[in-house]
Amino acid sequence: MRRLADKVALVTGAGSGLGAADCEVLAAAGAHVFVTDVSLDAAKHVAARIGDSAMPLQLDVSSSAAWMSVVAEVDRRFGRLDILVNNAGLCLLGDVETQTLEQFRLTQAVMNEGVFLGCQLAFPLLKKSASASIINISSIASMRGFAGFVAYAAAKGAVASMTKAIAAMCQDKAYKIRCNSVHPGEIETPMQQEFEGRLGEERLVPPGVLPKGAIGAPSDVAAMVLFLASDDSRFITGAELVVDNGATMRAT
Numbered sequence: 284m285r286r287l288a289d290k291v292a293l294v295t296g297a298g299s300g301l302g303a304a305d306c307e308v309l310a311a312a313g314a315h316v317f318v319t320d321v322s323l324d325a326a327k328h329v330a331a332r333i334g335d336s337a338m339p340l341q342l343d344v345s346s347s348a349a350w351m352s353v354v355a356e357v358d359r360r361f362g363r364l365d366i367l368v369n370n371a372g373l374c375l376l377g378d379v380e381t382q383t384l385e386q387f388r389l390t391q392a393v394m395n396e397g398v399f400l401g402c403q404l405a406f407p408l409l410k411k412s413a414s415a416s417i418i419n420i421s422s423i424a425s426m427r428g429f430a431g432f433v434a435y436a437a438a439k440g441a442v443a444s445m446t447k448a449i450a451a452m453c454q455d456k457a458y459k460i461r462c463n464s465v466h467p468g469e470i471e472t473p474m475q476q477e478f479e480g481r482l483g484e485e486r487l488v489p490p491g492v493l494p495k496g497a498i499g500a501p502s503d504v505a506a507m508v509l510f511l512a513s514d515d516s517r518f519i520t521g522a523e524l525v526v527d528n529g530a531t532m533r534a535t
């Protein structure tokens with residue numbers, strides 16, 4: 284029996300990078316996967332690669348109307364949701380002296396409010412699952428000071444603390460829903476390639492500290508997402524799962 288046989292999953296920001304890898308791994312484990320992204324073309328491309336178990340949908344996570352329409356489609360097709368991966372993100376670089384308020388607000392709209400909206404609006408369907416898992420993608424930027432990521436870090440910190448509030452509520456109300464945050468270090472994706480080029484010296488993982496090849500692959504994070512999605516992690520909720528090859532563990 285495959286680990287996620289017949290589970291229903293929805294991944295946001297799944298047209299690229301980590302989200303696309305999550306969809307591939309969840310589908311390979313037997314899940315029906317809604318591949319959602321603000322870019323429908325990107326979502327379709329990923330879904331076509333996966334095959335019949337993947338369904339592409341357009342979803343701008345900062346829009347409650349968009350969430351309602353996607354949730355209605357999941358409800359129509361399956362009547363429940365077992366796995367929600369709030370992964371969509373963007374990275375607008377800036378420190379507190381240079382980041383514009385507009386950039387700060389857009390970052391919060393997508394990565395902070397977007398996670399809140401996803402959790403809130405998918406809740407009625409998650410409650411219909413026999414055993415549901417919400418997986419919120421945060422970052423090690425919520426745990427360490429990265430000067431050039433002020434808006435990004437604010438959103439990722441909010442994701443980590445929001446995750447705990449949701450996990451606690453699920454326990455208090457005896458819902459069969461777990462909620463955890465995943466904190467990747469530097470992982471090779473289009474987003475990482477963009478900030479890598481623009482940041483110069485200020486990398487998420489300082490050069491020279493870790494062994495060569497320390498930048499992770501999307502599949503490294505997808506393996507954690509698969510574990511959290513499955514009932515193997517049934518005793519884990521409200522936790523921060525770090526996937527960073529030891530970057531945050533090190534003093535220097």
Ligand SMILES: NC(=O)c1ccc[n+]([C@@H]2O[C@H](COP(=O)([O-])OP(=O)(O)OC[C@H]3O[C@@H](n4cnc5c(N)ncnc54)[C@H](O)[C@@H]3O)[C@@H](O)[C@H]2O)c1
Nearest residue numbers: 296298299300301321343344370371372422469470472474
């Ligand atoms: N790559 C890394 O090193 C790294 C490290 C830590 C955390 N993360 C987090 O992982 C997640 C995925 O990042 P990635 O590296 O795969 O980036 P990526 O740029 O490759 O993919 C991000 C996806 O999100 C989508 N997106 C952007 N705005 C959206 C919106 N409003 N609604 C829906 N989708 C939207 C994009 O279209 C894109 O497909 C993000 O939350 C990011 O912050 C990445």
